[in-house]
Amino acid sequence: MKLQWKMLRRGQNSEIEGIIKFMKEQCIRYDNILTNSKVRIRTDLIEKTTELKRCMQKEDMDEEQFQEYLEEQRLTGILLVDKDLEIIQNICTEKIPTSLWKNAFRNQNLQNVFSYKNRVLTDQIVTDEEETYYYAAMSDGDADKIVVCYENASKKAEQEDEVSIETILTGYKVERNGIVALTDGETVISSNDETMQGKKISDCPRIMMFNSAWIPESLVCVEENGNIYYGRHTNCGQYYIYVFFPKNEVFAERGMVMTYAVCLYLAFWFILLEIRRRGEKRRRDDLEYQHNIINAISKIYMTNYVVDLKKNKFEIIRAPEIVSKVAKNFKTASEIVDAVTEYFVGKDYQEGMREVTELSTISDRLRGKEALNYTFKDRGGTWFMLNVLPKRILPNGEIESVIFTAQDEP
Incomplete structure (x- = not known):
């Protein structure tokens, strides 16, 4: 007996082990889906903000035209912000308290977008009701206003996932x-x-x-x-x-x-x-x-790769052949990231790129954030947007791996 x-x-322990293994696979798959979904939503929002900026440069848009653009692009809201970070126009279907916007603008140093006409800042806001909103912000081109577009992330996820x-x-x-x-x-x-x-x-x-x-x-x-x-x-x-x-x-x-x-x-x-x-x-x-x-979806990015911060390993998901050839000459992720910056990023933007992609501090800088982003020119003078997102987060909040995506700016 x-x-x-x-x-x-x-036997029971073995059966439970099988169920646990299956559940781990489900969780990992879900996290991968969620990470790519966040990248897709943010990229889509950047494109909508860039297109709105173009429309504003062509003609002076009135409130009715802003409302029409909001409905066509299925945005939650559009803000126009002056140099003092005061909201001068707010067209929306869901209003976010002004105090939350001011805190977000101050934390993001939003005024920096005036220094670079093509720079885009993206982040998120979480309300007291635990509603999450993604937003993208950029200069209107005349350097006197900032254009902000935002979407309800929860509703967007429900529609797409x-x-x-x-x-x-x-x-x-x-x-x-x-x-x-x-x-x-x-x-x-x-x-x-x-x-x-x-x-x-x-x-x-x-x-x-x-x-x-x-x-x-x-x-x-x-x-x-x-x-x-x-x-x-x-x-x-x-x-x-x-x-x-x-x-x-x-x-x-x-x-x-x-x-x-x-x-x-x-x-x-x-x-x-x-x-x-x-x-x-x-x-x-x-x-x-x-x-x-x-x-x-990942095919929309010119470059898409994963870095394991713990093991200092680099895995290319999608990249131009020349980038892959350069990466093969180096062993560690930190060496490859430095090489990509040196060979492909314009000289005026290399220092900024190294600050954003410094692997030894990236976990602390990403903690509690959705992403880090950086707008730069490559050696050929083409504008690109880099996004760095957490891929695997440990129970203590430490980030184990990150995903880098780069796409040329329209």
């Missing part, structure tokens, strides 16, 4: 009444148990007990209201994954003769593997569709 007990525990972290476990079935929960350390953001969805961790005693009883890579046991549960939890980036089963489901066959128990267990286990394999394949196919969309 002791052998049966050990085998049942080992088919995969949501909140629904990643909706309808996900686990045999023997197994429960899976995904949290951000404070709130249950997804679960196949509807009673847990959206709850604070402090309101979920079972999760709190699993946190207290945690043993790395081991099955642990907790008791809640007289019910005993076996399970495990682990983390993946900024997410925490919990998997647990009721005791009576885990050890239902314990009282059987060992030989029959082992045979039935093996048969049942292989059936579960096949069922889960098919279910995982369906989910992988769905996410592969999303992945292909992201790959197609």
Whole structure:
């Protein structure tokens, strides 16, 4: 019976390990989708702001024309700001308090856009209602006003994203009444148990007990209201994954003769593997569709590469052949980034580029921000916009890897 007990525990732990592996894949895929989505939204907003600037240079636009442009481009709002950073015109469908704008302008040193006619600043604002808005700002060309366009990021994401972290476990079935929960350390953001969805961790005693009883890579046991549960939890980036089963489901066959128990267990286990394999394949196919969309979107960038800050490694996703050839001559990410700056960035912009792309400080500079950006000319005199975004964030807030994208300015 002791052998049966050990085998049942080992088998349950292995099944939980498979579920955890699947969930980690889901979280990583979702983060990749989200990162590319943010880049796409910001780039789209920059293009809309640049086009508005062109329209203003052609003619003096009145409020009716601004309203028409806002509706055509599906913007949330348009601001005109003077040299003292005072809002002189505000056309919008959702108004943001002036105090928030002033704080954002001051923190971004918005007046710097007057020094460079083609410079674009992008950032985000989060309201007291936890609504997030992306905005792009640039000089109107006459150096007396700043044009600001902004969009509600949450509504934009709802319109464009088919995969949501909140629904990643909706309808996900686990045999023997197994429960899976995904949290951000404070709130249950997804679960196949509807009673847990959206709850604070402090309101979920079972999760709190699993946190207290945690043993790395081991099955642990907790008791809640007289019910005993076996399970495990682990983390993946900024997410925490919990998997647990009721005791009576885990050890239902314990009282059987060992030989029959082992045979039935093996048969049942292989059936579960096949069922889960098919279910995982369906989910992988769905996410592969999303992945292909992201790959197609990434083609709008002339250069797109990932830097692992921990390992000092450099991975090119998309770049002109000449950039790839230069990168092959160097080993570390820091060497490659310096070489790209030296060989391809105009001399007047190299110092600024090195400040933005300094890998030893980029994690601290990106902490709490959506992105860093820099407008520059290459050796041939063409304007480009560089965006640096966090790709993988550790639970302590440290940024493990970043994604660089560069696109020529229209």
